[in-house]
Amino acid sequence: MTSTSPEPSPPLLKHGQGFGPRSDTIVDMEANAGRSEARSQSNLDHEYSIPSTVKFTWLGTYFLLSLLLTIYNKLVLGVLKFPWLLTFLHTSISALGTYGMLHMGYFKLSRLGRRENLALVAFSALFTANIALSNLSLAMVSVPFYQTMRMLCPIFTLLIFRAWYGRTYSTLTYMSLVPLIIGATMTTAGEMKFSDAGFLLTIMGVIFAALKTIVTNRFMTGSLALPPVEFLIRMSPMAAAQALVCAFATGEVDGFLKTITDSEMSRFALFASLLGNGCLAFLLNISSFNTNKLAGALTMTVCGNLKQCLTVLLGIFVFNVEVDLLKGAGMAITMLGAAVYSKAELDNKKRQNGGYKKVPQ
Numbered sequence: 554m555t556s557t558s559p560e561p562s563p564p565l566l567k568h569g570q571g572f573g574p575r576s577d578t579i580v581d582m583e584a585n586a587g588r589s590e591a592r593s594q595s596n597l598d599h600e601y602s603i604p605s606t607v608k609f610t611w612l613g614t615y616f617l618l619s620l621l622l623t624i625y626n627k628l629v630l631g632v633l634k635f636p637w638l639l640t641f642l643h644t645s646i647s648a649l650g651t652y653g654m655l656h657m658g659y660f661k662l663s664r665l666g667r668r669e670n671l672a673l674v675a676f677s678a679l680f681t682a683n684i685a686l687s688n689l690s691l692a693m694v695s696v697p698f699y700q701t702m703r704m705l706c707p708i709f710t711l712l713i714f715r716a717w718y719g720r721t722y723s724t725l726t727y728m729s730l731v732p733l734i735i736g737a738t739m740t741t742a743g744e745m746k747f748s749d750a751g752f753l754l755t756i757m758g759v760i761f762a763a764l765k766t767i768v769t770n771r772f773m774t775g776s777l778a779l780p781p782v783e784f785l786i787r788m789s790p791m792a793a794a795q796a797l798v799c800a801f802a803t804g805e806v807d808g809f810l811k812t813i814t815d816s817e818m819s820r821f822a823l824f825a826s827l828l829g830n831g832c833l834a835f836l837l838n839i840s841s842f843n844t845n846k847l848a849g850a851l852t853m854t855v856c857g858n859l860k861q862c863l864t865v866l867l868g869i870f871v872f873n874v875e876v877d878l879l880k881g882a883g884m885a886i887t888m889l890g891a892a893v894y895s896k897a898e899l900d901n902k903k904r905q906n907g908g909y910k911k912v913p914q
Contacts (some may be wrong), residue, residue: 637805647789650835655858679761686757704737729890736887742880772784
């Protein structure tokens with residue numbers, strides 16, 4: 554196996570120091586500790602400073618919540634086909650939940666300057682654009698083609714890291730992505746239908762998804778080093794407002810009101826099911842941001858591929874999905890790729906920690 558020398562942890566922005574030092578950041582001890590930790594690890598990638606037990610615990614929690622919400626969303630969207638309003642629900646409850654945690658003293662807000670706040674607004678726009686591209690492209694291509702293209706997200710994550718941050722990985726890490734992508738593609742195989750515009754929008758959606766994952770990680774591990782819960786409370790209200798605007802623009806609000814009026818389902822049952830869905834999304838958001846910070850952006854995109862296979866596997870028992878030999882072999886190959894990737898990450902961790910002093914967590 555060919556190894557590479559440890560790469561420095563890159564700043565949030567290229568050719569600069571990320572968000573520069575601020576004179577007005579007197580606040581939260583937890584936030585300041587996070588920033589001090591980020592600065593002290595200038596020559597050690599953040600995810601390799603995290604104990605493996607902590608990383609795998611958060612990954613397991615993220616997987617469980619993600620699978621549960623995927624099934625829950627499928628049930629909700631089967632009755633209420635309003636994806637923008639569902640996004641508004643998720644981000645609104647996340648905003649309310651983190652606001653409640655703030656007032657109960659679970660964390661305190663840092664005082665950010667105008668530059669940092671503008672960066673958060675830009676990220677919320679990226680978040681909304683990613684959803685918009687997904688919805689638009691899915692309407693112009695077949696579901697199997699859409700899922701297959703989304704399997705390429707780890708590749709684009711690697712390319713962005715190399716092109717923008719100059720970061721490299723071990724040969725085993727690169728090799729592990731081959732079975733991960735091929736296996737996941739086999740699992741989601743089906744009729745490939747797409748238009749030229751649909752193909753371009755799908756590719757753009759994949760790039761935006763990879764970029765969103767990387768930028769999220771840099772907000773929490775770069776020079777700004779926002780704690781995950783604080784990042785969530787700052788991003789959620791803006792994303793909720795943008796999703797609501799899109800819901801009005803696409804006619805989803807009128808369609809939802811009409812569906813509620815015509816539906817025979819009791820209002821209480823509908824409210825309870827939507828509230829449960831939003832609360833689960835809130836827990837998943839907290840888990841997702843923490844996992845992204847601790848495990849790294851590339852690992853998050855790899856988890857996305859693995860989750861697709863586990864969703865199909867779970868669908869066999871929940872929705873009586875029929876799985877042929879091709880899909881079964883694809884799931885096995887994906888699991889093998891995930892095992893190789895885990896081995897590569899453990900080797901990378903040992904190599905980097907062998908060259909630099911470990912920072913206490």
